[in-house]
Amino acid sequence: MNMKTGLSQEQSLKLHLSQELRQAITLLQYNSMELEQYVQELALDNPLIEIKEQMNPNTFYHRRQFQGASWDYSEIDLIGSRSGGLADYMFEQLRMIDETDRIIKGTRMFVEQLNENGYLEEDAGIRGHGFSDAEEKECLLILQSLDPAGVGARSLQECLLLQTNRHQSKPKSAMDIISRYFTLFAERSWKELSRISGYKIQEIQNTYDYIQTLHPKPGSTYEGTHASYVVPDLIIERTGNGFEAGSNDAAVPEISISSEYESLKSQSGQGELKKYLSAKQQQGVWLLKTLDQRKETMVKVMKEILSVQQAFFQTGKPELLKPLTLNDLAEACGIHESTASRALKGKYVQTPYGTLEMKFFLTNKIGSANESDQSAAGAKEVLLRLVNNEDKTSPLSDQMIAAVMLERHDLKLSRRTVAKYRDQLKIPASSIRRRYTEASND
Known part of the structure; x- marks a missing residue:
């Protein structure tokens, strides 16, 4: 077999993404907060990029949900967020309890074994750390006497019992039903429960209604639960002729290219410096251009949504949303479907009916x-x-x-x-x- 070596030319087509195109794609998929962070990091590396201070800082809008957007059937609303977590909150309470240092230490060890919902796992305990059975029980009782009610339980049933035990105005049947008939009660086999226990169906119903006021995960409300706030990228405003879509300029950093370094570029013997400044200037110019493209694309997409969903904007009724898929939206805007997807991803729009995710307007x-x-x-x-x-x-x-x-x-x-x-x-x-x-x- 004869083998030869040599050089040959081959022509092929390949998609090459320039750095500028990659930047444009990246910026389009950023929401306003991610964009601000990106620009701040870029400005640290590029001395020619100047970020102007906003006269009016970004306004944070609370995200609104339409009534009926979800049906919270058995969960009560989360209580206000706290600056510290569950463990910190419980350690504060322990500092005010008059007990021996050993019992406080054992209780703190129990606190450290709580999961994010405020429960103890099956194998949780302190006997392996030199505490007796009696000391472990005493520490557990102290733990379960702390707030939030229900903390330190090993099961949902025990958690509900701990909370119910603290309430004076509970249904008479509540403790007995939860402790003795919990499985039947949870499975809603209420007629069988009524036959076995002698409680009337209405009494069981009253116990069920009462349990809806309890919290099945008492520890979750102390783990940094914050209200959902977003910065809208776009704003829909009422006008004399209807509605108008525009960009929320306050959500985007206002940047400019510094001219202070221009004199250095013209000086002789500064080849490397001139090359460096030229590259940074080009980077800044591309950033400005890309930000304009991002704004233009997002406003274009929102205007098309506004055109299709006029019935919703006139009334605020979600049931009047017309079918609109991502592909339909992209075709109407004359852009690729992936571009439309990036323009929608994680973006919010301020409307007369609250701040809504842009994907809210897409429906099959x-x-x-x-x-x-x-x-x-x-x-x-x-x-x-x-x-x-x-x-x-x-x-x-x-x-x-x-x-x-x-x-x-x-x-x-x-x-x-x-x-x-x-x-x-x-x-x-x-x-x-x-x-x-x-x-x-x-």
Whole structure:
């Protein structure tokens, strides 16, 4: 076999991304806070980039959710955030307890074994550290007497019992039902529970309603839970003729290219310095250009959304959102789908109805009897209204909801789709939504 070596030329097409193009793609997918951090870091490395101080600092808007965007059925709202965590809060309480140093030390060791929800794992204990059984029990009792109520429990059942034990105005049946019939109670086998225990269904219902006021994860409220605040990249404002979409300029750092170094570039014998300054100047110019492109693209996308979703902006009703997919949006704007995706990712817009994520306005089309345009978002709002207005003693099943939505609202959904939307809205199944009355015992 003859083998030869030599040089040959081959022509091929390859996509080459310049540094500037990479920067444009990166900046487009940044939200306002990420963009500000990026520009600050770039300015530290480039002496020609100057960041002007904003006369009015960035305004932080609280993110609003439409009523019905989620259905918090069994969780109570988180209490105000605290500067320290759960352990710090409990250590503060221990400093005020009149006990021996040894018992305080043992209790602190228990605190250090709490998980993020305020529970102790099955193998948690302090006997392996030289404490007796009696000392361990005493330390555990002290731990469980601290705030928040329910901390130091080893199970959900014990957590609820610890909280219930502190309340004077609890239903008479609560302690007994939780301690003796918890499995049947949690599984909502209430008729069986009533037959075994002798409690009426209404008494069991009252206990259930009471438990909804307790917190199943007492420690989670002390782990740095902060209110959700965002800086909108865009603003929708009412005008005399309707609405107008614009950029929130206060959310983007205002930069300029310094001219102080121009004289150095013209000096002789400064080749390396001149080369360095020219590169930094070009980097700054590209940054300005890229920021303008980012703004132009995002405003263009938002204007198209505004055009399609006029019914929503006129009324503020999510059920009036029209079907709009990412591909449809990209085609209407004359940009690639990936560009549209980056323009939407993590971005928020300030509207007359609160600060909303831009992806909120994208929704798929669903079937209807007369082939009219119906959106998934609208279907979810209708579903939510049906559940909110249903007879709680006889709640609607998923199949019944599908039938009502078709008959009354021309929304053609399968039972599976209803169940999927219900899960997304955090709406429990009909068996859990059902409420009992005195007549239920009959």
